[in-house]
Amino acid sequence: MKPETEAAIRAHAVAEYPRECCGLVVVDHGGDEIYFPCRNVAPPGKSGRDRRNDHFVLSKADQGAALDCGEVVAVVHSHPDWPAAPTQGDLVSCEESALPWHIVRVDGADGEVVTAELVTVHPSGYRAPLLGREFFHGVLDCYALIRDWLPSAPSPLQGHSWDCSTTCFWLDWPAAWSRCRACHRCRVRASW
Template sequence: MKIKASLLAQIRAHGEATYPEECCGLLLGRSGPDGNHVQALYPVANRHAEQRERRYTIAPSDYLAAERTARQQGLDVVGFYHSHPDHPARPSATDLAEATFPGYTYVIVAVHQGRAGELTAWHLTPDRTRFEAEPIEIEPETTAVDQT
């Protein structure tokens, strides 16, 4: 996955804002032979009915809305992100059981005591048996905005 540091900062901030509940959202960008290039985020509400401290759900209607927004910008939905409050940034058995299509990038950010920490990226293997870690390549900001 290729992404700007400012977008990673936004994912971390989202995870801190919804703590102790999990945050979630979609990654918009382009998919190429060398992986997914994330160019925008589409944060959504966690639609899981209960136990949002350890579960998240992105409603299909939110997915459709994100897909339309992406299309208007010449982009695609290339993945998703969510937070693990007070838990490591590793895919869980639940994440694997609920995994969708191989090819999407799944970003996980750990949020400990309300502070975002480790952030990792994963994709489902084609045989659907496990998540494989994906390297995160930080791309330079296109504008000279100070993101600190």
């Protein structure tokens, strides 16, 4: 990574503190590496708590703008007041993106916001453990546990409507499955 890119990442992390910053490293059409800061659009939790302090979701509009600039070569985010070590959710998401992930620590002790270590994680075949896994909605949640336990599980990204009123893809699975949990009209009759 170029020093200018790292400096831009660190400046963005400080500017967004105490929220997680997020962005993309892009190689533009001229071959230059640039940091493209993105908005963190993580939705609030059920209690209304701002989840952007410990969670990030890249703005789709910002992702599109970054793609218009060139090739995305890495994903970036910060860990406010937490080590830059990747979480299980970071590792799983890194695998899914097939891109390196840069994580920068940012601390706000004594009123001064400073960055610390920057850790880079590369896709390496990581799979989260079935037992003792952290919970991250949409990444390591209940559906992900079932999907990881049954590797043949279809992905919701494959266009399934999750409406079991007409047909249910869960019924096509092994005989132990007679009903789905995707909708709340039916129950699972599995023996685990």
